[in-house]
Amino acid sequence: MIFNDKYTKQFVNKKEIEAIKPFVEVADKMLDDKSFLGSDFLGWMDLPKDYDKEEFERIKKAALKIRKESKALVVIGIGGSYLGARAAIEFMLPTYYNQTNDVEVYFVGTNMSPNYITDIYNLVKDKDFSVNVISKSGTTTEPAIAFRIFKKLLEEKYGEKEAASRIYATTDKKKGALKTLSDKKAYETFVVPDNVGGRFSVLTAVGLLPIAAAGINIDDLMNGANQARIDLSNKNFFENDAMKYAAIRNILYRKGKDIEIFVNYEPRLQFIAEWLKQLFAESEGKDLKGIFPTSASFSTDLHSIGQAIQEGKRNIFETIISVDNVINDIVIEKDEEDLDGLNFLAGKSLDYVNKMAKKGVVLAHVDGNVPNIEISIDKINEYNLGYLFYFFEKAVAISGYVNGVNPFDQPGVEAYKKNMFALLEKPGYEEETKKIFERIDN
Ligand code: PA5
DSSP states (O other): OEEEOGGGTTTSOHHHHHHHHHHHHHHHHHHHHTOSTTGGGOGGGTHHHHSOHHHHHHHHHHHHHHHHHOSEEEEEOOGGGTHHHHHHHHHHSOTTGGGTSSSEEEEESSOOOHHHHHHHHHHHTTSOEEEEEEESSSOOHHHHHHHHHHHHHHHHHHHHHHHHHTEEEEEOSSOSHHHHHHHHHTOEEEEOOTTSOGGGOTTSHHHHHHHHHTTOOHHHHHHHHHHHHHHTTOOOGGGOHHHHHHHHHHHHHHTTOOEEEEEESSGGGHHHHHHHHHHHHHHHOBTTBOOEEEEEETTGGGGTTHHHHHHSOSOEEEEEEEESSOSSOOBOOOOSSOTTSOGGGTTOBHHHHHHHHHHHHHHHHHHTTOOEEEEEESSSSHHHHHHHHHHHHHHHHHHHHHTTSOTTOOGGGHHHHHHHHHHTTOTTOHHHHHHHHHHHHO
16 A cells, blocks of 8 residues: 655645654554543454454355355445445445346445335345344344344245344344344354444454455455554554554644545445545544545546535545556557547557546646545555555544544434434333424424
């Protein structure tokens, strides 16, 4: 992985880096010492080395079983129990992979749209399929509803016993409704460790089982993450990309750049951006502060939000994630008639054109006062993906500490749930129900 801060230099000078460096070093030390806010949730730090090896083998076995007996896998989860797996699968498999992969993968539990759920239901009902239901708490409403629906479908299709052998539950070791249900029905279960929060859980069974079931090599994924763990434990600030990234982000933030756009020129990175949005927003957006993360896919978004990036309010910076080498390239051929006027590109590859577009965009945006950071990997593979996952986890943890917040909690996620439960008259919410209806009716 290469971290390139060349296009931040005109916005962030050396003196500013020197000034913030000690704070970044202290933040990094607080993580190592497990001495600051959220220190009970630092299990992700050593995960690539100290993961549960016995469970890892069980994950691989379960993945093989799913691949052998199912044409489709329904993955049920939301937030941290969803985004990592989807990011990895969309990155590693060909575009529209459900039309070509041995096992189709469908994600539900991320919304409560009956249209969406019915669409997936109809796609899998006549196929052999398995379910991986994932919820750390075991009580999140959206995935719980989806699980009830797909569990019933499995039971009707295969009978209760075989259905149970096709259900894999990833949840807390001891508690929660999903754990109780899994024990009662004898589902194979996998654990979300207590000390790993949802958005930091992609390298636990939460991400690993669906990723492996999709046919992706999870050994290489862990090896890449472990290399990042080693590289990013370097205490020399100038040799540690996570520290440098955290420093630059915080300097830009203090200068009013409070929106970070994760940019890609490769559609396979789109869900990595979704994973990043959750990781950064839930880790940093609290106590009335934090950089707001968003994403853009270029060229698509150059023809929409590109206008605002170039000329709108100057409170943004971009972090480009790029892949240097493509899997397949296409050479643009000469056309005798040249009616489309494209012969000036004849003989050039599409990847070359894409790269020239990127260079042009970076210069235009920097000229428009938008700092650009670039994080690149040489190619699409599991190792590099594992490296990226760990890099961003470490960077956001340091960055949150530098900004004085607990990067490992997400209290703001509860507010909507409280209102929703009150409106749905959930037992235990009687008082809130009364109040919320009074508020709505008046
Ligand atoms: O980062 C987080 O902790 C959240 O986004 C959770 O992952 C999300 O709310 C899902 O929670 P659970 O796995 O308990 O169903």
